Structures are given as structure tokens and as C-alpha cells.
Amino acid sequence: MLLQLATRNIWRNKRRTLITIAAVAFAVFLASVMRSFQKGAWDNVINNSVNLFFGYAQVHKDGYWDEQVLDNAMEWESSFDDIPDQIAGIKAVIPRIESFALASSADLTQGVMVIGVDPDKEDDLTNISQKISQGNFLTPNDDGAVIAEGIAKKLKLNVGDTLVLISQGYHGANAAGKFPIKGFFKFPLPDLNKTLVYISLSQAQDFYAANNMISSLVMHIDDARDVNNATAGLSKLLDKSKYEIMDYEALMPELIQARQMDEGGGVLIIGILYALITFAIFGTILMMTKERSYEFGVLTAIGMSRWKLFGVTFLESVMVGLLGVALGLILAIPLVYYWHVYPINLSFMGEQATAAFENFGMEPVIPTAFTSSVFMWQAGLIFFITTLLSLYPLYNIIKLEPVKAMRN
Amino acid sequence: MMSKFIIIVGVLISYASLAFAQTPTAKEIISKSEENIRGKYSQGEIKMTIVRPDWTRDIQMKSWSTGDEYSLILVTGPARDKGTAFLKREKEMWNWQPKIDRVIKMPPSMMSQSWMGSDFTNDDLARANSRVEDFVQSVEGAEVIEGRDCWILQLIPKDEAGVVWGKIKIWVDKKEYVQMKSEFFDEDDYLVNTMLAKQIGTLGGRTLPRSLEVIPADEEGHKTIVEYLSLNFDKPIKNSFYSQQNMKRVR
Numbered sequence: 001m002l003l004q005l006a007t008r009n010i011w012r013n014k015r016r017t018l019i020t021i022a023a024v025a026f027a028v029f030l031a032s033v034m035r036s037f038q039k040g041a042w043d044n045v046i047n048n049s050v051n052l053f054f055g056y057a058q059v060h061k062d063g064y065w066d067e068q069v070l071d072n073a074m075e076w077e078s079s080f081d082d083i084p085d086q087i088a089g090i091k092a093v094i095p096r097i098e099s100f101a102l103a104s105s106a107d108l109t110q111g112v113m114v115i116g117v118d119p120d121k122e123d124d125l126t127n128i129s130q131k132i133s134q135g136n137f138l139t140p141n142d143d144g145a146v147i148a149e150g151i152a153k154k155l156k157l158n159v160g161d162t163l164v165l166i167s168q169g170y171h172g173a174n175a176a177g178k179f180p181i182k183g184f185f186k187f188p189l190p191d192l193n194k195t196l197v198y199i200s201l202s203q204a205q206d207f208y209a210a211n212n213m214i215s216s217l218v219m220h221i222d223d224a225r226d227v228n229n230a231t232a233g234l235s236k237l238l239d240k241s242k243y244e245i246m247d248y249e250a251l252m253p254e255l256i257q258a259r260q261m262d263e264g265g266g267v268l269i270i271g272i273l274y275a276l277i278t279f280a281i282f283g284t285i286l287m288m289t290k291e292r293s294y295e296f297g298v299l300t301a302i303g304m305s306r307w308k309l310f311g312v313t314f315l316e317s318v319m320v321g322l323l324g325v326a327l328g329l330i331l332a333i334p335l336v337y338y339w340h341v342y343p344i345n346l347s348f349m350g351e352q353a354t355a356a357f358e359n360f361g362m363e364p365v366i367p368t369a370f371t372s373s374v375f376m377w378q379a380g381l382i383f384f385i386t387t388l389l390s391l392y393p394l395y396n397i398i399k400l401e402p403v404k405a406m407r408n
Numbered sequence: 409m410m411s412k413f414i415i416i417v418g419v420l421i422s423y424a425s426l427a428f429a430q431t432p433t434a435k436e437i438i439s440k441s442e443e444n445i446r447g448k449y450s451q452g453e454i455k456m457t458i459v460r461p462d463w464t465r466d467i468q469m470k471s472w473s474t475g476d477e478y479s480l481i482l483v484t485g486p487a488r489d490k491g492t493a494f495l496k497r498e499k500e501m502w503n504w505q506p507k508i509d510r511v512i513k514m515p516p517s518m519m520s521q522s523w524m525g526s527d528f529t530n531d532d533l534a535r536a537n538s539r540v541e542d543f544v545q546s547v548e549g550a551e552v553i554e555g556r557d558c559w560i561l562q563l564i565p566k567d568e569a570g571v572v573w574g575k576i577k578i579w580v581d582k583k584e585y586v587q588m589k590s591e592f593f594d595e596d597d598y599l600v601n602t603m604l605a606k607q608i609g610t611l612g613g614r615t616l617p618r619s620l621e622v623i624p625a626d627e628e629g630h631k632t633i634v635e636y637l638s639l640n641f642d643k644p645i646k647n648s649f650y651s652q653q654n655m656k657r658v659r
Binding site (some may be wrong): 104164165166168171172173174176177178209 | 458460463465488489492505507508509510512522524525526
């Protein structure tokens, strides 16, 4: 019965109700869309950056990350090959061995970072063969090297020339070798573009006297949502005292922190939005309460329990809130979904914008994230605010003096 | 009368000189000791073992030297290092790397770096500084090491000498002038390395340690052991032997 009364009361004052619904809907709509864009854009950035090099998760010998020296490398176990079959979400495991070396051509010398890789698996993850600017990428067990453009420039090397590498190997052994240059690559990040040298894993192990050793095992995971599952699975599978398992948040903390900082700004804006909506809704409820004081007075006078009366007004506000939220969601969800499937393409902004994106290895698009959590959070929050504000009339009703109210 | 006097004085002087002869100067001690080690020419086969807490590595080599000035070391094993050679002429040192076909000249700054991952420095092998000429020596005391009575000598480098150490203390056996123990300190008087002579015996006709151990002061469980498998002091070596060309050819 209270519900019936509440319903009728709402629609008695159509204009006020509709305006309030519109305000709430607008807030929910704006917050949902904004948050979806923000999340989508960042998910895209992370997705592109993570698999550029580090991958979503890595396994090393315990203690390697803190002291990244060759002597902290680990033995390759054949059981590693079974990991993709045992853990869902992990497409492949990619072995790498990395260390420092001095590279030289004729009279010029430069410090470089040497990475021994399995060419096919590596390319599957990082798409490095797409970044080759001259020559070719490595074939399996290739005896050559693929170097960054910056190194080629500094050492004045061409494809086909010989790269001389000298370094200290595993357990202090001497490491010296010659590698024919098979190709150049270009990386968007200038640091990597000046220092990286790729050689095949077997060549690197030989060069560094690190037989059957690897520095890191990179997990090829395509979907960020599979990461937690994957790391949990790895923890169960591997001896924790021997190995350390790190996910991309530990491997690339600066990226995560940059995202948090940026999203912090977004939260601030949504906060302001909510504040505005709160005042709008409160204004409505306030006006409603004052306006109907005569009605409340009469009802109280003829014997309606004050609590029942409060119940009616409470239900009214809650319903308005609900309707507003529903409307907002009905408008937001399809739009976000559309942009999720057909992301806004920024190439219309011109060549420079497109180039800026591609420099980071990303397509010039802004996708949206389509997850229920975004909608539920926004709707839930606004609904909570509305409900809270609906408690205001309670005070008024309790203190009501029917005669005075009727006289006003 | 006069003749008696002369005889007495003569005897006294001879006794006195005998007495002086009993206590050689620090420089003489080191001189004699170094000569014992070096000889005019020496060639030999050496095995070096690098000991670490988690692993051990062996290097086999042949060495040739003429006095203090020239030396050539050829690495004969393990297989991956075979053919690597080190040449020293006076104060300069070169390294031949057959795998990359390069002769690398080793700058003075590299002299205090480890030789092939061992606890010996490049300087130790180059022996670029003469213990006799480049230091000021003094006798600081005596101590018994491995049953041998030794002088404790302190060697402070002369300013112009360009020595990597701040101070060296050497225990030299009084009877056979074997350097039983050496302690190497840096410029801040901090002990960096200790070198111990072991298995004193006859090598190439001289009394020499058959094995030397270098123990770094700061690292637990680190040690390098050098064993002389054979040593020959008699074969003369032409100075032309010590050349960059020969470094690449020698077997």
C-alpha cells in the first residue's frame, strides 16, 4: 500500500520527478562512459606495452630481479615446456638469457645488452619481426645477430658486417665471439633502440659459457584477466624457494603507477560530478518536503503514523533514484558497447597523431572497456547517495506539528 | 809490534764485516728472493684453480719469461679458452683473443682487475713493478711460517712507480729466501689479498713453492690456487720471442 501511495505521489508532480530522473540519469551516464573510456584507453596502453618486451609474467631464479647478473641465471628444465598445457591462459613459455657485453666494429666500441632468444617464440610474443627495418630477424639457432639501429649507426655497421662481442661469462669465464649481422630493428623507445642485440639462445649460452642456463622465463599471456590465474598456477607448480614469479605489475611498476596517477585525476572529476548530482537531488527532496508540509500535516492529523509517512516519502525518493539510474544505464550501455567493438579511430586527427601512437607500438584508437564492474559501481554509488538523501524528510516528519503545518 | 797490531785490527775488521754480513738489508733480501723466483729465463707449465663457494674452475697454461721485463702466457685449457695469450713487454701488456681475431692492448687502468676471473690481478701476472726497484723496503720483524723462520718485510711503493698497491708485507724465509707469505694492502691500508706459498720443494733446481694460494680478504670461500707443474730456468729465450706475432703463433 505504501508503494502505491509513493507511486502516485511521484507522478502527481510530473515535472519535478522527470527533472530529477534526468539529473540522476545524466550523472550515471556520464560517469559510466567516462570511466569506460579511461579504463579502455589504459588497458590498451598496458596491453601494448606489456607484450612489447616484459610479458605479463616472468619466472626467474629467486633473487634474480634484484641482482640481474649472469651468475644468477637458472637451469632450463624440460618440465618448463609443459607449463602451457598445465596452466590455462599461458600460451607459451619463452626462454631468454641476458647480459652485458662490449660490442665492437673495427675501431669503435660500445656497451650493449645482449639477449639470447628463441626466435620463433620471441617473435610470437613481441612481434619483433615487424620492427625489422633492414635485413631479417633471426632464424632458429641462427649464428648471427640482429642489432638496434642506434648501435648500427654508432658502430657504422651494415647488414652483413661482423659484430665482435666480448664480455665476462658465467662464473667468470671469458666470453668472446664474432656474429654476422643479419638485420637491424627499430624500437620506439630510444633507450632500447641504442643498446639491444638479439642473438639466438644457443649462441648466447655458448658465448657466455652458460650451458643450458636462462635468465628469465617469460609467460606468453594474451589476456590481462588471465594473469592472476596464471601466477597462482605457477606458484603451485614451481618450487617457491628456488624461483621467483613476478607479474607485470611487479615487472613494470612505473607503468602501473603512471596509470594510477592518471586515473586518480579521473576519480577527482567524477567526484565533482557526484557532488553536483548530490546537491541537485537534495534540492529536489528539500523542495518536496517543504512544499508538502500541508499534506503531511493533514495526514498526521488524521492519524497516519509518522513512520508510515516517512516510509512513503522514502520510497518515493528511492524510486526516483532507481528510475534515474535505470535510464542512465539504458543510455550508457549500448553506447559503450558500440565503442568497445568499434573503437574511436584517431587517424582522422591527422598523420602526426597516428605517428605518435605508432611510436609506442599502438594503433591510433581509443577503445572502451566493457565490464559490468564499471556500470555497477557508478549505478551503485549514485543509488546509495540518493538513498542517503532520502533520509532527510525523516527529521522533518518527526518534528512535524500538524496544526502549524496546516496553517502554513 | 806494528805487525801484531795490524793482524789484530785485520781480524777484528773481518769479524765485524762478518757480523754485518749476517744481517742483510731489506733491499738485499728482496733482491735475492726475487732472483730466486725469476732467474734470467724461466718457462713452465702451470695449472690455476679458481675456487668459489658454489663452483670451481681450472685453467691450464704455459708461461715464458725473461727477467722482469718480458713474459708470455699461453692458455692451453679448457678448450673454450685455448689459444688465448697474454704478452708483457716492459710496462705494456696485450691480450690475444683467437675467437675474435683481436689483439687487445690492456690499459694501465685494467691492471688491478681480475685476470680471467681469478683472484690474481693482471698486475700480478705482469709483475710490472719490480719489488726491488719500485719500492722502499724495510725489515719490520720476524715470524715463523710453516716451520721456517722469516723476516717480515714492509714494502712501500715509491711515488713515481705507479704501483696498484698501497703497501705490501712479505715474509721471506731467512735460510732459502722463499717468499712464504705476502699481504697486499690498498691505499687506505685495507688488506685486499693474502698470498701463501705451499709445498716448498725443488723446482727447476731451485727451492721454490710448488703452489701459491691467493685468498681475497673480503670474500668468504674465495681462493685461487696456482700450481707449477714444471719450471725450467736454464733454457735461454730470445727477446724476439716476446712479440705480438708470436703471441698468435705460439703453441
